[in-house]
Amino acid sequence: MNLHKLSVLAVVFGLVLVAGGNLAFSQEEMTEEEAAKKIQDLEARVGDLKRQAQSLDAQLEEKNNMLRTKQQDYETCIDELYALVGATRADVNAYEQRLRRLENKVSDLLRLSPMDLLARKDEVDSAEEEYNEMANNKISLLPAFYDRVQKVGQNIQTLRDNLNKAEKTYTVGTWSRDRDCLWNIAKKPDIYGDAFKWPKIWQKNKDQINDPDIIHPGQVLRIPAPAPLTPDEESAAQRYYRQKREEAAMGGSMENTTADQPVNQ
Template sequence: MKMKKIFSFIMLTMLLGIFATTAYSQCPSDIKGNPSCPDHQLYEDQAVIRIQDFKTKIAGLEEQLQALKADMAGLEKKLETTKTSIKDCNDNLYGMLGATMADVNAFRQQLGVIEGKLREMQRLPDDVLADRQADVFALEAELNELRKNKISMLAEFYPKIIKLAKEINPGLLREKKVKEYIVKSWFENRDCLWNIAGNVDIYGDPLQWPKVWQANTNIIRNPDLIHPGQVLSIPPAGPKSPEELKAERKYWREKREAQETQTQGTQGQ
């Protein structure tokens, strides 16, 4: 009998503990006052309240979404209207210049090519650029030709063309550096225009001797006769100029005529 009472007491204690734990784990009836309560701990009426709260929030968000979509549609419509207005304005403007959109696009591409050439030249060292001054002037002429087109007056192009023109001239102009060479004696160094031009520190090509001659006509009367101590200006290497070629041809012609005259004189004796 005593054992039965003890067992009953133990069971009652356990039931009270389980009830107390269950009661403690449930959320308070005021679910709105405790929104952090996990869903699985809600009573049915609490869950209904939370679901309804979510539905209200979702409905509000959907309403905002629809309003944003409407605003977006309105903005897109305005954008299309603006694009159409811009196109109409451009067409009218191009028409005043006697051009079409295709003409303007072609002009834009041509200007881009010129700018690309300019950027390439700007990366060249000064000495290389000095040897390519003909290319610089050709690029300037190309830009000037493009400027003759009425399309160049458009606001999109005019400031850019002015900027490119300044970057080409004077931006790309370089003066060629001229070396100097002091003539040494024939007996010690075998100095003559042919050998000087063939010097690896000059041109490394004796056929370039007319360049040295024509750059120093103020002190060289006869290209076959130079004197020790003369200071010669050595122009930059490169193809012979028309003037240099003309002088060379004249030199060889006179040389040949002199030899023929000498030969005829010898034969006549």
Template sequence: MKKLLIILLTLVFVITGFAQEKVKMKYEDWQKEMASWTAKRDELRAKLDALNNEVNNLKRQLAEKDAQIKQTQDAIYALVGTTPEGVNEYRQKVADFERRLNELSRLSNEQLYERRAEVEKLYNDYQALKSDKRVALSEFYDKVLGFESQVNNLITTVRALVKTKEGQVVLAEALVKETTYTVGTWKKDRDCLWNIAKKPTIYDNPFLWPKIYVANRDKIKDPDLIYPGWVLKIPPKAELTKEEKRAANAYYRKKAEKQQAGGGM
């Protein structure tokens, strides 16, 4: 019994010593792990500090570059006599001009003629844009000068249309406008319907005398009888109308009948 007790006590002491040794080994491992992680933390902190320093340096360099850019920009603006606000204003003018230019460029000739005042204004506005000192800025120079061909095409087209239309109006007015002629004497002016129609300032064609006759039937009862001082209406030059041809034929027929009867003009 005593031997058994001794054996049990011996086992207890052995097991207890083994357990203490195991705990001691785990603590030492933990210390090693802590030391390893602490070293990694310190390494990462050092890298982070280096990166923060690099970022701060880059921010400083960027601020310096921004300051240099602003200084250069202000110097350029001063050369053309403007400010950032002035540049924004000119930028808006260029955008508005481009919109109007593109709109007018899409119109037909008839529509362009109807809006010719807008085209003239566009042309004048372009001259103002081009003569503005701000056009020298690189943002605007190529763009604004690139409008020139399109603007010139528009204004040339419109002015040609205006000239054509004005010519047509003048011609139409000339065709419908009746001029007058005051009859002179036979002795001095040799005026008769034939000779009046022959005048270059009238018809330059004596065979058109029936036009004067028909237009003045309220005065002229006999084509052979016109009197000094009469103011005759002169219709526009044109081919004889049916009515005028009938009047001429009636006159010639009566002349022929008189001649056959032995009369004379």
């Protein structure tokens, strides 16, 4: 029994009690005919209330049926929409959770100062890699995700801009005076303190360093944040060393040249 029926019965019960009380109070003054008429009136009112309750129940059932139909239509539309991007509900739920984690990660990084962000550059790289992967997923085209994914991309670009503000630079000196080459620059305590990280400088400045053996006095090199060599940097270094071994095997020189002397070791 629903709340509506309970309310109707409560009203009816109250009317009966009131009427019964009034009848008992005035029974000495009412004739048998009057009492019978009173009871008939009450029974008629009870009948009307029951009919109203039944009508309301029918209307409520009709509304519930319409709601169930619309809900089923909605669920069907959702399934068809997901099918357009080749996804299931489970795929979409997993994407939502992953996107939320990425949004939180990027939001935390945005709170850092440029210098603090530089120390966590690898996290920016990781976030950007994950963003690219998610943006290339067709699920990102769904209305629920499109704007959010675009916003993450904008925020990652902001992180890149902040990193550029904090990134070190180094102005190349001469070999005769400064002994500057990528190897020696990477070895400097205020750079990496590790000569074997010279490929980081090379790869970061490929727009101005075609040959890592040749750098020129006055060049302003961008210095990436201290970190282990990335797979791309490792690969570039291996290609360089392999080329040098081949040159040596053919009788070539392993020495590198700059504007005035060897630049890399």
